[in-house]
Amino acid sequence: MAQAVASLEQQADKTALITGSEAIAVACKLADVDVITAYPIRPYDTVMQYVAKLVANGELDCEYIVAESEHSQFEIVKHASAVGARVFCGSSGVGWMYAFEALTVTPGLRIPMVAMVGNRALDDPGAFGVEHNDALAVRDLGWQLVWVDNPQEALDTALIAYRVAEDRRVFLPCAISCDGAFLTHSQALVKIPSQEKVDAFLPPYNRGDLLLHPDNPITVAPQVNEDWLMEIRRQTAAAMERAYTVIREAYAEFEQIFGRRYGNPFFEEYQTEDAEIVLVGMGTLSTPVKVAIREMRKEGKKVGFVRVRWFRPFAAEELAKTLGRFSAVGIIDRDFSLGSPYLSGVLATEVRAAMYPAAKRPPMLDFICGLGGREVTLPDVKKMSDIVYHAAEGKPQPLTQWIGLRE
Amino acid sequence: MATFVDIQPTQQLDPIKGVKKMPLEEFFTSGHRTCQGCESALVMKLMAKAAGPRTVVLGSTGCMYVANTTYYSTSWVVPWMHTQLGSSGSAAMGAASGLKALMRKGKIKDEPINVIAFCGDGGGADMGLSAISAALTHPDYNLLILMYDNESYANTDIQLSGSTPYGAHTTFSPPGKMKRIMHHRWKKNMAGMLAAGHPTCKYIATVCMSYPLQAMNSVRKALSIGGPTFIHSLDPCPKGWDYDPMQSHEMGELAVTTGVWPLYEVEEGVIRLYGKTKEIAEGRYKRFPVRDYLLRQGRFAHFTDDDIDYFQSKVDQMWDKWLVPGVIPFLKEVETDHPPK
Numbered sequence: 001m002a003q004a005v006a007s008l009e010q011q012a013d014k015t016a017l018i019t020g021s022e023a024i025a026v027a028c029k030l031a032d033v034d035v036i037t038a039y040p041i042r043p044y045d046t047v048m049q050y051v052a053k054l055v056a057n058g059e060l061d062c063e064y065i066v067a068e069s070e071h072s073q074f075e076i077v078k079h080a081s082a083v084g085a086r087v088f089c090g091s092s093g094v095g096w097m098y099a100f101e102a103l104t105v106t107p108g109l110r111i112p113m114v115a116m117v118g119n120r121a122l123d124d125p126g127a128f129g130v131e132h133n134d135a136l137a138v139r140d141l142g143w144q145l146v147w148v149d150n151p152q153e154a155l156d157t158a159l160i161a162y163r164v165a166e167d168r169r170v171f172l173p174c175a176i177s178c179d180g181a182f183l184t185h186s187q188a189l190v191k192i193p194s195q196e197k198v199d200a201f202l203p204p205y206n207r208g209d210l211l212l213h214p215d216n217p218i219t220v221a222p223q224v225n226e227d228w229l230m231e232i233r234r235q236t237a238a239a240m241e242r243a244y245t246v247i248r249e250a251y252a253e254f255e256q257i258f259g260r261r262y263g264n265p266f267f268e269e270y271q272t273e274d275a276e277i278v279l280v281g282m283g284t285l286s287t288p289v290k291v292a293i294r295e296m297r298k299e300g301k302k303v304g305f306v307r308v309r310w311f312r313p314f315a316a317e318e319l320a321k322t323l324g325r326f327s328a329v330g331i332i333d334r335d336f337s338l339g340s341p342y343l344s345g346v347l348a349t350e351v352r353a354a355m356y357p358a359a360k361r362p363p364m365l366d367f368i369c370g371l372g373g374r375e376v377t378l379p380d381v382k383k384m385s386d387i388v389y390h391a392a393e394g395k396p397q398p399l400t401q402w403i404g405l406r407e
Numbered sequence: 408m409a410t411f412v413d414i415q416p417t418q419q420l421d422p423i424k425g426v427k428k429m430p431l432e433e434f435f436t437s438g439h440r441t442c443q444g445c446e447s448a449l450v451m452k453l454m455a456k457a458a459g460p461r462t463v464v465l466g467s468t469g470c471m472y473v474a475n476t477t478y479y480s481t482s483w484v485v486p487w488m489h490t491q492l493g494s495s496g497s498a499a500m501g502a503a504s505g506l507k508a509l510m511r512k513g514k515i516k517d518e519p520i521n522v523i524a525f526c527g528d529g530g531g532a533d534m535g536l537s538a539i540s541a542a543l544t545h546p547d548y549n550l551l552i553l554m555y556d557n558e559s560y561a562n563t564d565i566q567l568s569g570s571t572p573y574g575a576h577t578t579f580s581p582p583g584k585m586k587r588i589m590h591h592r593w594k595k596n597m598a599g600m601l602a603a604g605h606p607t608c609k610y611i612a613t614v615c616m617s618y619p620l621q622a623m624n625s626v627r628k629a630l631s632i633g634g635p636t637f638i639h640s641l642d643p644c645p646k647g648w649d650y651d652p653m654q655s656h657e658m659g660e661l662a663v664t665t666g667v668w669p670l671y672e673v674e675e676g677v678i679r680l681y682g683k684t685k686e687i688a689e690g691r692y693k694r695f696p697v698r699d700y701l702l703r704q705g706r707f708a709h710f711t712d713d714d715i716d717y718f719q720s721k722v723d724q725m726w727d728k729w730l731v732p733g734v735i736p737f738l739k740e741v742e743t744d745h746p747p748k
């Protein structure tokens with residue numbers, strides 16, 4: 001085995017200039033997905049345009065179904081997965097919300113669906129640009145949620161998502177969040193691995209004793225009421241707990257086979273070793289944040305960045321330990337949670353909850369920023385860093401501030 | 408001529424020649440908790456019997472979910488899965504496409520497996536209409552959607568649906584001091600609408616379990632013919648219609664003999680009325696007055712003679728004026744008034 005893996009590692013990857021959406025379509029092909037359903041909504045739908053091309057050209061052998069609504073889109077793949085098919089689906093903004101009922105029932109059925117969310121602001125009023133509220137809406141339901149920030153990571157994470165979701169210890173759906181436009185439509189050079197590597201990494205989907213088939217005549221999702229609902233909910237919760245381990249294993253083996261290293265799967269740390277303060281965020285705002293950090297460091301400001309990848313399961317203890325190292329923390333929310341504690345965003349609320357039991361709790365500020373696809377600019381990042389520095393120096397700051405807002 | 412339709416063979420289920428020739432095996436058995444005299448439960452039982460063991464059944468929320476699949480006492484012998492209220496069309500598509508992909512790609516044994524999704528009238532004709540319609544336009548999947556129509560949202564305590572008959576008393580349409588008739592919409596013409604609107608769908612039929620042999624053979628034809636198919640069953644419901652449970656069978660017969668519920672099948676575009684409906688259309692059987700049907704049911708107890716006359720006039724129109732009696736509600740006069748030159 002070790003030898004086989006070593007020889008795989010030497011296989012040259014192909015390199016292609018592709019968008020985040022196309023990278024995920026390529027992952028679908030490499031994962032030999034069986035059933036894919038599409039419905040148009042920007043910006044995620046580019047992935048389905050690429051999928052359609054792959055199918056039309058005979059490069060991907062799957063049932064490719066254009067559904068008549070997102071609700072049907074997700075219900076179709078849910079049932080296809082129940083009979084043992086590997087499935088892919090996705091949506092954006094209000095499309096994702098239109099599918100909400102289907103999204104709700106999928107984890108409880110232990111369906112390892114992989115979906116792409118092209119993060120988009122929710123109507124009304126209309127906006128195509130990125131906000132994270134669409135994907136975050138399912139955060140309590142048993143979906144695994146992961147944010148990526150470049151096309152290579154999108155491709156790799158899609159393969160990892162199948163491996164984790166379809167692990168019998170987990171059997172929970174996974175949504176890969178890609179910021180609208182900044183990732184769905186932005187190209188980068190991507191290493192496309194060989195089929196052999198993917199096959200070595202990703203075993204076939206085996207639904208086992210949960211398979212819906214005449215050879216295994218089970219009744220799925222009977223009426224349980226108060227007699228059993230709690231026990232079944234607990235089983236789903238336990239599966240999410242096991243996902244921590246399975247995610248770690250998957251990244252470790254990914255590194256072995258593909259030779260690409262992601263470090264801690266749950267969050268990425270950027271220039272944190274000597275940082276005095278850090279910013280925390282998800283998705284493609286990592287680009288302006290990292291550029292601004294490089295500039296600020298030239299001015300002697302030791303700012304670091306923590307990019308949360310896996311929002312569910314949330315690596316609370318680890319993150320709390322990491323953030324405890326700094327003298328103040330600024331969380332950037334590309335989302336909102338109206339009326340929430342301290343009128344913050346979702347990420348800040350979660351991070352604060354994660355920090356509460358920690359031994360060291362630095363001041364934590366929240367910034368609502370970049371909503372509706374508004375650019376997070378270098379001056380924005382510098383402004384936020386300055387505010388966090390003030391907090392570090394013990395000057396009281398508002399707990400939540402909207403940044404880049406026209407007053 | 409390439410059609411690009413890629414369809415797998417179906418099970419060839421022969422018509423059952425008579426009641427004595429019915430298969431003995433049951434695939435929907437004890438364990439369910441429906442009301443006494445529930446015709447919908449009989450639909451489930453005979454549908455499963457007609458389909459046989461190599462079948463996957465998907466069931467929308469409703470009485471046939473809640474009352475049939477109590478944990479640890481499921482009545483389903485064949486594999487069964489719950490599907491969301493409006494998802495029968497998508498459920499059938501999902502299971503059929505999944506099986507098809509796995510068989511084509513050699514991941515499971517290649518064999519014809521029946522896929523049946525059922526839904527109630529609320530789940531089907533109201534909420535699920537869009538998904539059912541979509542499923543019927545996909546020629547590549549072998550599937551049957553069966554809508555059991557007990558003419559209300561029964562499981563949630565009998566509320567009116569788009570399939571509830573005019574004037575019926577439901578918990579959302581109680582007769583009151585100001586308004587005797589709270590529900591004044593005419594029942595949706597579900598099967599006719601689907602047949603007219605989905606010209607590539609090979610089989611759409613109406614059935615009533617008071618005529619079990621025809622209904623079972625309809626299920627068999629729908630599963631054998633290939634592609635997506637639809638069956639609409641009218642199911643007397645003692646709780647919702649308010650009559651003595653022992654009269655269920657008779658109530659179904661009355662629905663047909665009064666002309667309220669026409670029995671027909673549309674097979675590859677050809678319409679065929681059958682049973683008593685055919686005799687009515689051919690003038691060999693005189694329709695009973697709807698009064699005989701309505702006044703047997705508590706849900707119409709508040710009807711005045713006027714209400715009954717109105718109901719009768721609408722049913723008469725169905726038979727005397729519709730382009731295809733009982734099926735297509737365009738008025739023939741259009742043609743006779745303006746004959747094509």
Ligand SMILES: Cc1ncc(C[n+]2csc(CCOP(=O)(O)OP(=O)(O)O)c2C)c(N)n1
Nearest residue numbers: 468469470492527528529530559560561562
């Ligand atoms: C999305 C959604 N809305 C509402 C309900 C509540 N509900 C459960 S069963 C049911 C009745 C369904 O009526 P019908 O499809 O006619 O089936 P029946 O109960 O009459 O057998 C309703 C409304 C639900 N389960 N899901």
Ligand code: SF4
Nearest residue numbers: 441442445470644646
């Ligand atoms: S309410 Fe009607 S459909 Fe529901 S179980 Fe009772 S008789 Fe059957």
Ligand SMILES: [Mg+2]
Nearest residue numbers: 527528559561
């Ligand atoms: Mg009903």
